[in-house]
Amino acid sequence: MPEEKRICAQCKEIQNELHHLLVCSPLADLRKSLLRSAALAIPNFDSLSLEHKFSEILVCTNVNVMTELAIFLRKADDLLRGSLRRTP
Numbered sequence: 001m002p003e004e005k006r007i008c009a010q011c012k013e014i015q016n017e018l019h020h021l022l023v024c025s026p027l028a029d030l031r032k033s034l035l036r037s038a039a040l041a042i043p044n045f046d047s048l049s050l051e052h053k054f055s056e057i058l059v060c061t062n063v064n065v066m067t068e069l070a071i072f073l074r075k076a077d078d079l080l081r082g083s084l085r086r087t088p
């Protein structure tokens with residue numbers, strides 16, 4: 001499916017990896033500790049563009065960031081599956 005046709009059921013925005021990791025609003029709480037770890041490990045993280053934050057997180061070899069990323073992806077997956085189940 002082309003990216004522009006993939007719409008996030010929660011936000012009604014284009015759903016892609018960047019949206020999932022950094023933008024999707026139902027995941028805001030889950031992503032807080034990932035962003036905190038990233039801000040500690042990646043220089044000037046808070047002033048980077050979304051695209052740059054996304055790529056920096058994915059290539060980051062800091063163990064805290066990698067761990068938080070794995071936790072985020074797992075919990076986000078659980079949360080989104082749960083909300084899909086509740087939707088008829």
Ligand SMILES: [Zn+2]
Pocket residue numbers: 008009010011012013019023024025026
């Ligand atoms: Zn979303």
